[in-house]
Amino acid sequence: MKTPSSRRRNTDDRAFRLGTGFFALLVVLLVAGIFIELYRTSHLSLAKFGFRFWTGRTWDPVSGEFGALPFIWGTLYSSMLAMLISTPIALGIAIFLSELSPRRLRTPLAFLTELLAAVPSIVYGLWGVFVLVPIVRKLQVVTPDWLKKVPLFSGPPLGVGMLSAALILAVMVIPFTSSVAREVLKAVPATQREAAYALGATRWEAIQAALRFGRTGIIGAVILGFGRAVGETMAVTMVIGNNPQISASLYAPQYSMSAVIANEFTEAADNLYLSALIEIGLVLFVITVIVNAISRLLIWSVTREVKAKAPKPATTMALAAPTGGGE
């Protein structure tokens, strides 16, 4: 029965839906807008270099020759190294906190590992420059000469370089990977573990069963951590050495995509230079979008099984807040 009041309520409801929907649309528009704006302002560089941008090794503002390969190398190498170092530790933490730790310790330990995520990037950078780099430098100095001949460890003992960058990134990524992995493990139904125990499994074997069940989600957690490492700016800028060279050596100063933007953006003296930097930003954007999308899909495929169980606020905080793009 369509009374005047109910008709009014219908229009009110429609207005409500449209109104709030508009704000939701803003979120989508924001992401689309970022892509469009980046694409638009980098067109000079896109047009001039095309595909050469990704294979060129020379970054020479003097001659106007811009090749971004050293930065891509630096970002990928440092992020991969960071994942190599951090993933076992992060998974260890996740397993410990979700399966092994005594109940009383769980909350404080979880809180402490989350604190690692709360430390601002600039503070990591500060600590990196004044504490980590001298330690790495000492490490480089005591490296035996025969080891120094190996390309992986060659180069003067500067302290700043790929190793410092990878170490700092590893520390920063650990809390992300571990908190998401923990949520994935929590989403694994208890029946999986119980079945394993019923069959006489040891703790590790039961954990393996849980891991196997949630393996896509765990991979998602790792990929999410990788995305975080790729986007990190300040801490890396301060310890990576700022040299656009491609080197396998952990000791060599190198450069990353976000670091070059941070260092050179305000002084890109001509439009082509600026557009080249923005193109690097565009690539960063695309990489992190793809990485995030894949990892979310993987995580979702595990946790959706358990959508019946209402997500706890902690889940939300863990999934929403710490998985930031970082700087």
Add this chain to the structure above:
Amino acid sequence: MKLARIFLTVAFSTLIALPAISQTTQINGAGATFPYPIYSKWFSEYGKIHPEVEVNYQSIGSGGGIRQLTAQTVFFGASDGPMNDEQLKGAPGPILHFPTVLGAVVPVYNIPGVDAKLKFNGKVLADVILGKITKWNDAALVALNPGVKLPATDIAVAHRSDGSGTTYIFVDYLSKVSPEFKEKVGVNTSVNWPVGVGGKGNEGVAGLVKQTPGAIGYVELIYALQNKIAFGSVQNADGEFITASLDSVTAAATSASKSMPADFRVSITNAPGKSAYPISSFTWMLFYENPTDKQRAKIMVDFTKWALTDGQKYCAELGYAPLPKEVVALEMEALKKIKL
């Protein structure tokens, strides 16, 4: 809910109203780190005489100064590498250069166990930067410094990661004394460094050298003095090994000031003269000839006049050489070109 709304409205209106309350004029400038110590002293002292003026100068490097001035995101720029013709053409209006002080770029180094003042010449410096000389006990360095026990430590080159006028001065000098350097690297505020680690600003390079054993870098004199970093003497065009100082820098400017071009864009590296320091340079403030903001232009012109006269007395204690009187006179005339 109502209380929150009231609070928010009050807070927001305060935020908007606050700027209207302050009476000061803020002027934004950006650019070279080379003269940053003297500029920040100047702005602070000028602010004591004129408390309603706040000059917010950000030292982001000469390249940044030129860029931001061209984009008009700052009112004035500062650079130790004069803008080249292409950059000037790319600006939305004609830009004028005004030299403010004279400074020196010194080769700083950190060699554990070596306290002596090392001697360098242009060719050796160029080869170190090119990566051809890699150890401190290289034959060329030993030849220049007999009597100094140079260790077999690796040389770690520290250079600028940002666009820098200090870089410009340094590579300008190196290109004059080493044709190979000129060809391989060239002269600009931002170059393709063959080797080394990048630091941000004079501050960054000084910091890197200070912390890295075996390092060599180049910074403005005051950064070496203030941070007690060892720096060497450089052989000038006449063959003498000169240490950077007020006198040696002033000597480098004498021949140039007699034949100063109208736009003040001149290089005094590798200048002739027995006591001239070879890596000296003017540093410039950059203003638009036809600024839209007349009020700020007036303040900056007044400031520049003060800096060129009263301000020069602060130079010595900060390691900069004051401008020759002939140059100051020329500049006072040139300041009239700015359309107020």
Add this chain to the structure above:
Amino acid sequence: MNRTRRRKALSGFVVFLCAGSVVLALIPLFFIFGYVISKGFSSLNWDFFTKMPKPVGETGGGMANAMVGTAYLIAIAGGFAVPVGVIAGVYLSEYGKKSFGSLVRFTADVLNGVPSIVIGIFAYGLAVLPVKHFSALAGGLALGFMMVPIITRTTEELLNLVPGSLREGALALGATRARAAFSVMVPAALPGIMTGILVALARIAGETAPLLFTAFNNRYLTTSLLQPISSLPVQIYTYAISPYDDWHRQAWAGALVLVGFVFTFSVLARVVTRRLERMHRT
């Protein structure tokens, strides 16, 4: 028998490794906190909180302008991010089960993962280039963009936690959906939503990269929307890469203030979250 013992030993070893990784991760945490507290605490004095930076090479001075700047920037950021995020979250919880809702959720998560420096580039093109000067507004915009996805998602999740019966009760009493949402559901979820906002604020307070070319930096204390403004992270960065020991000292002090701020908000968020969990468990 041997096999079982081996399996048990392996299991014990793995448990040990996992516990070890927790310890390993906590080492840098205590290392960093220890350094920040010990080096920063000695430099905290009244001057630090009230004075402006001194000219280069002179000791003393403080970071008053940077702290006010950070407060100002997060006020601007929150000013538009909170309404946008909360209302978008309301939409998602009311109507978000369809494909458009999934799209919004997906893009919010994506936005969360975008590096902050890229957001800085976006804000530069949007708010600096057209008006030709750096501004607090541009910096606040960049930070706000980063807050939006966090607030959106936490608002949605928390609204979903509120029992649907509340909404139905309101509707049964004749309220419009808008009324039901904003006068009943949101207030019920308010503690959690506030927590989400606090977490987002704490997160952006420490961001440096997007401010480098939006808010730029300022030696003076300003509260103007349209002028460059100083901020704690940028000031710490500037001081950290300088060669002056006095500036290094101040950088540590600034880091201490920043970490203290973030730490407090994290603790607060945890406390509220735990209380909510307890509430909804019953």
